[in-house]
Amino acid sequence: MSFSIFNYEATGYTLELSGVPLYPFNTFLIWEHDTYGLMYVRHDDQTKIVITTDKGATDVVNIDLTGATAKKIQAGKIIGNDLWLVCCDNPDDEFTVLYIELDNSNNVVDVGDSAGADAGSVFVIGLFTIGSDVHVFNMEARSLTDMWVVWDVDTAPFVEKDTNNSASAANANTSRITVIGTKTYHHDYEQNIVINYESATTTISFISSTIQDAEVPVDKNLVALAYDGDDILYLTAKDTNDSLNYLYSFSVTDETYTKLGAFDIALMSDDNVRGTTPPFNLEKGFHISEDKIYQIPLTYNGKLNLISVFDFTGTIKSITDHYIIDSGGKIYEMIDLIGSILEGLIYYSRNYYPYLEMKFNSDNLTIVPQMFIQIIGTYTADDVVKL
Secondary structure (H helix, E strand, C coil): CEEEEEEEEEEEEECEECCEECCECCCCCEEEECCCEEEEEECCEEEEEEEECCCCCCCCEEEEHHHCCCCCEEEEEEECCEEEEEECCCCECCCEEEEEECCCCCEEEEEEECCCCCCCCEEEEEEEEECCEEEEEEEEEECCEEEEEEEECCCCCCEEEEEECCCCHHHHCECCCEEECCEEEEEECCCCEEEEEECCCCEEEEECCCCCCEECCCCHHHCCCEECCCCEEEEEEEECCCCCEEEEEEECCCCEEEEEEECCEEECCHHHCCCCCCCCCCCEEEECCCCCEEECCCCCCCCCEEEECCCCCCCEEEECCCEEEECCCEEEEEEECHHHEEEEEEEECCCCCEEEEEEECCCCCCCCCCECCCEEEECCHHHEEEC
């Protein structure tokens, strides 16, 4: 019998610079690399990146990008051993694309700038890849006409892929971008519709289904567009009637929205999920004011799975596949706590339904009612108690 059960544990390390805690600007501008560790935009300066290869134990590097661009980092993505970033003051005259070579002493390479927009009209929505191509989705005005634009930004000069004249400055309030196959999806909180870009036909289009009486949440950590890996996108919107935040699901197949429950949980951006094995292959989220961590199941069952109630020292600020950083710069890691299980018995009922009875050390592992316990492993017939 071999099992693993994962939950969070404090690493004992604090990410700080000159005694000042460093936590991420938001839960989207943070990335995790298998070799080069954690990297994120600083909460106090959107032009600086913090990188640590050892969870903040000894190695904390502060990269100042003002030498390459004075613009604020709006989005990014790890591609191979490079961290690609798009920078723009939202609004700005143009956006700048650059990347940090993680395997080359964090050398910064300036790719180039966009061109052709009216002064002060450029808003960046996101940076994404489809295949080997790197793209930026933005909003800008040309001759006073607002439009959505998708660019190919692998090299300069950037190549315009498509435009659509259905944008306005208010459309800068959007969700993050999620890529499914050859399409991107993001939610426009002004029109309350989903917008997509199809790379196969290089076409920006709109899905007619809308949500009513909704607007962008006040806390911008809530504007993820999460994906269950099958058919459902999840977004959060503020109800204009009661001012509460609600979770909505959107079926990619049916192109329809469904309003679910009141929801104050910041979800991971789908693009930041890099894990391939359970439980690191599923998107997680954190409650913005309580010590609760949730997970999106592959098949939505009407609610998110509560997977941890670990007692974090400060307010949670960001989450990745393996780590959480709080407002004090303290870092926590999701690890295997199978050593906390004192005894486990597998029962196999007459209707062939297996279930597990276990005793655990509550000092190391806290379990509460309605919590989803994910136990990963294998067992043989010799391990089973048959009823």
